[in-house]
Amino acid sequence: MVKSCLILCFFALLVIQARSDLADDQEHAQHPRLQTSRDFEALDEELDTRFWHDKAQSILADKLAGHRKLNDNRAKNVILFLGDGMSVHTITATRAFMGDSNKQVFFEKFPYLGLSKTYAVNERTPDSANTATAYLTGVKANYGTIGVNAQVQRGDCGTNSSSHVQSIGQWAQEAGKWAGVVTTARVTHASPAGVYAHVAERNWEHDGEIISSKCSPDVNTDIARQLVEWPVGQELRVIMGGGRSYFRDQSQHDETGVSGLRTDGRDLISDWREIKKQQGAEGKYVWSLKGLKETDLSKTDYLLGLFDTSHLPYHGDRRRTHYEDAEPSLSDMTEAAIKMLSKNEEGYFLFVESGRIDMAHHATKAKKALEDTEEFAAAVELARKMTDEEDTLIVVTSDHSHTMSINGYPYRRQNILSLAPNLADDELPFTVLSYANGPGFADTYSTKDGRIDLSHADTTSAEFEFQATVPLSSETHGAEDVGVFASGPFEHLFTGNYEQSSIPAMMAYAANIGPFAKDKINEE
Numbered sequence: 001m002v003k004s005c006l007i008l009c010f011f012a013l014l015v016i017q018a019r020s021d022l023a024d025d026q027e028h029a030q031h032p033r034l035q036t037s038r039d040f041e042a043l044d045e046e047l048d049t050r051f052w053h054d055k056a057q058s059i060l061a062d063k064l065a066g067h068r069k070l071n072d073n074r075a076k077n078v079i080l081f082l083g084d085g086m087s088v089h090t091i092t093a094t095r096a097f098m099g100d101s102n103k104q105v106f107f108e109k110f111p112y113l114g115l116s117k118t119y120a121v122n123e124r125t126p127d128s129a130n131t132a133t134a135y136l137t138g139v140k141a142n143y144g145t146i147g148v149n150a151q152v153q154r155g156d157c158g159t160n161s162s163s164h165v166q167s168i169g170q171w172a173q174e175a176g177k178w179a180g181v182v183t184t185a186r187v188t189h190a191s192p193a194g195v196y197a198h199v200a201e202r203n204w205e206h207d208g209e210i211i212s213s214k215c216s217p218d219v220n221t222d223i224a225r226q227l228v229e230w231p232v233g234q235e236l237r238v239i240m241g242g243g244r245s246y247f248r249d250q251s252q253h254d255e256t257g258v259s260g261l262r263t264d265g266r267d268l269i270s271d272w273r274e275i276k277k278q279q280g281a282e283g284k285y286v287w288s289l290k291g292l293k294e295t296d297l298s299k300t301d302y303l304l305g306l307f308d309t310s311h312l313p314y315h316g317d318r319r320r321t322h323y324e325d326a327e328p329s330l331s332d333m334t335e336a337a338i339k340m341l342s343k344n345e346e347g348y349f350l351f352v353e354s355g356r357i358d359m360a361h362h363a364t365k366a367k368k369a370l371e372d373t374e375e376f377a378a379a380v381e382l383a384r385k386m387t388d389e390e391d392t393l394i395v396v397t398s399d400h401s402h403t404m405s406i407n408g409y410p411y412r413r414q415n416i417l418s419l420a421p422n423l424a425d426d427e428l429p430f431t432v433l434s435y436a437n438g439p440g441f442a443d444t445y446s447t448k449d450g451r452i453d454l455s456h457a458d459t460t461s462a463e464f465e466f467q468a469t470v471p472l473s474s475e476t477h478g479a480e481d482v483g484v485f486a487s488g489p490f491e492h493l494f495t496g497n498y499e500q501s502s503i504p505a506m507m508a509y510a511a512n513i514g515p516f517a518k519d520k521i522n523e524e
Contacts, residue, residue: 062111063111070492071389071390071488071489071490071491071492072489072490073390073391073489073490074391074489074510074511074512075347075391075392075393075488075489075490075507075510075511075512076346076347076391076392076511077177077341077342077347077348077349077350077387077391077392077393077511078168078172078347078348078349078350078392078393078394078395078507078510078511079338079349079350079351079352079383079387079392079393079394079395080135080136080168080349080350080351080352080395080397080503080507081107081352081353081354081376081379081380081383081394081395081396081397082135082191082351082352082353082354082397082398082399083353083354083357083373083376083396083397083398084128084185084191084353084354084355084356084357084358084359084398084399085357085358085359085361085362085369085398085399085400085401085402085477086354086357086358086373086376086398086401086482087398087400087401087402087404087478087480087482088401088480088482088483089401089402089404089405089406090357090361090369090370090373090401090402090404091105091108091373091483092406093366093370093404093406093416093433094370094373094374094377096406096413096416097370097371097373097374097416097417098374099413100412100413101412101413105373105374105377106377106378106380106381106384107377107380107381107396107485107487108485110394110396110485110486110487110491111486111487111491111492112485112486112487112491112492112493112494112495113483113484113485113486113494113495114483114484114486114494114495114496114497114498115481115482115483115484115496115497115498116135116397116481116482116484116497116498116499116500116502116503117481117497117498117499117500118131118134118399118400118401118479118480118481118482118500119140119479120140120141120142120143121140121141121142121150122142122143122150123142123143124479125400125476125477125478125479126143126399126400126477126479127143127144127190127202127400127477128189128190128191128202128358128399128400129141129143129144129145129146129190129193129194129202130142130143130144130145130146131191131399131400131500132146132190132191132192132193132194132399133145133146133147133148133165133194134499134500134501134503135194135397135399135500135501135503135504136167136168136169136194136195136351136504137165137166137167137168137194137501137504138165138168138501138502138503138504138505138508138515138516139165139501140499140500140501141165142154144201144202145199145200145201145202146190146193146194146197146198146199146202146223147164147165147167147193147194147196147197147198147199148163148164148165148198148199148200149163149165151163152200153200154200154201155200155201155213155215156200157200157213157214157215157216157219157220158219158220159198159199159200159220161198163198164198165198166514167194167195167196167232167504168349168504168507168508168513168514169181169195169196169232169236169349169351170196170232170514171349171508171513171514171515172347172348172349172511172513172514173232173235174513174514175346175511175512175513175514176346177344177346177347177348177349177511177513178237178238178341178343178344178346178347178348178349179195179232179235179236179237179341179348179349179350179351180236180237180238180239180240180337180340180341180348180349180350180351181195181196181236181238181239181240181241181350181351182238182240182241182330182333182334182337182350182351182352182353183240183241183242183351183352183353183354183355184241184242184311184312184315184330184353184354184355184356184372185241185242185243185311185312185353185355185356185359186205186241186242186243186246186310186311187227187239187240187241187242187243187306188205188206188223188224188227188243188246189205189241189243189311189355190202191353191355191399192241192351192353193205193223193226193227195232195236195351196226196227196230196232196233196236197223197226197227197230197233198226199220199222199223199226200220201213201215204220204222204223205222205223205224205243205246206222206223206224206246206247206261206262206263207222207225207262207263207264207266208261208262208263209222210222211263217264223246224243224246224247224262224268225266225268227239227268228247228268228271228272228275229271229275234275236302237301237302237303237340237341237344237348238302238303238336238337238340238341238350239303239304239305240292240303240304240305240307240328240333240336240337241305241306241307241312241333241355242306242307242308242309242310242311242312243306243308243309243310243311244258244260244269244287244306244308244309245258245259245260245261245309245310246260246261246262247260247262247266247267247268247269247306248260248261248262248266248267248268248269249262249263249264249265249266249267250262250263251265252267254287254309255287255288256309258309269285269304269306272285272304273285276301276302281301281302282299282300282301282302283300283301283302283303283304284300284302284303284304285304285305285306286303286304286305286307287305287306287307288307288326288327289307289324289325289326289327289328289332291305292305292307292328292332292333292336295336297336297339297340297343298343300340303336303340305328305333305336307327307328308327311355311356311359312327312328312356313327314356314359314360314368314371314372314462315329315330315356315371315372315374315375316367316368316371316372316462317368317462320462329375329379330352330354330375330376330378330379331375331378331379331382333352334352334379334382334383335382335386337350337352338350338383338386338387339386347391347511349511352379352383354372354373354375354376354379356368356372357369357372357373357376358399358402360372361402361403361404361435361475362402362438362474362475363438363439363465363474363475364404364435364438364439364440364465364466364468364475365462365463365464365465365466366404366417366433366466367417367460367461367462367464368462369402369404370416370417371462380394380396384487387488389487389488390488390489391488391489392488392489393486393487393488393489393490393491393507393510393511394486394487394488395484395485395486395494395503395507396483396484396485396486397482397483397484397485397503398482398483399482399500400477400478400479400482401477401478401479401480401481401482402435402475402476402477402478403435403436403437403438403475403476403477403478404433404434404435404466405433405434405435405436406432406433407420407430407432407433407434408420408421408422408430408432409421409422410432414432415460416432416433417431417432417433417459417460417464418431418432418459418460419431419432419454419455419459420432424451426450426451428451428452428453428454428455429453429454429455430454430467431454431459431466431467433466434466434467434468434469435466435467435468435469435475436468436469436470436475436476436478437468437469437470437471437472437475437476438465438468438470438472438474438475438476439465439468439471439472439473439474439475440465440466440467440468440475441467441468441469441470441471441472442465442471443457443464443465443466443467443468444467444468444469445471454467481497484503488510489510490506490509490510493506493509493510494506504516509521
């Protein structure tokens with residue numbers, strides 16, 4: 001009996017030891033001890049305990065000072081910056097892209113930060129159409145729809161005005177403020193369209209798309225026409241971005257000789273000019289950076305700038321292809337818009353979108369996404385320097401995230417676009433940045449050879465498609481919450497976790513406009 005117990009105890013000890021060894025192995029695998037990078041040199045101050053305590057003291061002092069005197073001035077001006085597809089991972093990766101993880105993207109210095117929930121009424125993972133409806137009108141909508149409530153399904157051919165929802169741009173106009181739109185995408189694209197349009201299908205940017213959907217362009221007004229003909233779009237003082245081809249007929253050519261896309265014979269740019277003339281206003285149309293720079297904004301009542309046939313180039317591509325002298329950057333357009341809108345003594349609402357962060361992620365071209373995010377931050381910094389925190393609220397957010405993640409165990413100041421320092425179990429390298437899905441699968445796996453060896457690949461190239469787990473021609477959006485950063489009057493409202501549709505309510509309350517003006521809110 002005793003012998004049997006000893007044998008059982010012995011085997012039990014073996015099992016315990018085996019489990020312990022397995023746990024140790026798992027622990028080492030989960031938290032590997034990597035060889036220190038020869039390129040890494042610690043900053044002397046970071047080795048000192050006092051440095052970190054002093055840094056924490058400084059941050060704490062700033063927060064306490066902010067809470068002692070909340071900025072509850074009424075916002076004369078509101079600027080909403082939208083980084084399309086700018087996930088929290090994108091912001092973090094941009095810090096490293098700028099040189100070191102201890103850096104801050106400019107708007108991360110804003111005193112208040114929150115998280116917004118981005119889901120659509122009918123989809124967990126949203127798109128830029130339903131999210132634009134949420135953060136511009138205060139109403140959540142169905143995937144693919146713009147400026148309408150969730151009674152409208154995507155592609156409905158016969159929607160009526162009873163389902164339309166008003167944007168903060170309209171609330172601003174009704175309060176005597178001016179409003180404007182700036183984007184690096186087409187001005188008829190989903191995000192900017194949320195300021196002025198009401199459609200059941202985000203792709204209805206010109207009449208041909210409506211016909212392709214087997215709907216009538218007589219019953220459904222395309223987005224370009226709404227921008228030129230409908231009240232909110234017609235009264236936008238500043239419209240800058242891309243999309244010239246969506247305003248002209250196929251039989252017409254633009255300033256660079258490119259044919260339009262419309263099928264109705266219209267030249268909406270000429271129509272816009274004629275409308276301004278009939279209003280007795282000075283309406284200026286420009287199509288190049290040169291034209292923008294030569295425009296006397298002090299003598300201009302309305303500004304329409306369409307700088308490309310479709311989307312504007314990626315910011316990095318402007319430098320690589322020498323387009324910086326031909327088309328304006330986001331910062332160029334932001335500066336002109338603020339100068340133009342600041343002429344109104346009643347104030348303004350300005351929507352500024354970096355639209356191509358999203359498109360770079362869809363292509364799994366991470367470098368381009370980070371370059372555009374860096375330029376986006378520069379535009380925010382410019383706007384903050386041009387305005388006063390006492391009377392101008394600036395809110396920075398994203399419509400949705402993407403599936404890019406930062407993985408492996410890269411060294412502190414290692415190039416974020418490079419390969420992880422540790423190899424995978426198959427003894428092959430992998431990229432620090434990777435996507436859950438997308439065209440980058442072609443750089444990940446080969447049906448003939450298995451996982452692809454990237455040892456000699458130039459992962460720092462702007463055209464490199466970063467590794468992706470699932471093959472898709474276009475990478476998908478993500479569904480997690482996105483950041484909201486605020487600076488200016490009532491900035492403190494933007495803390496916490498809330499519905500994306502709460503953002504325009506808080507902005508409108510700060511500006512005392514629309515259905516969320518102070519006299520319309522029950523504060524009991």
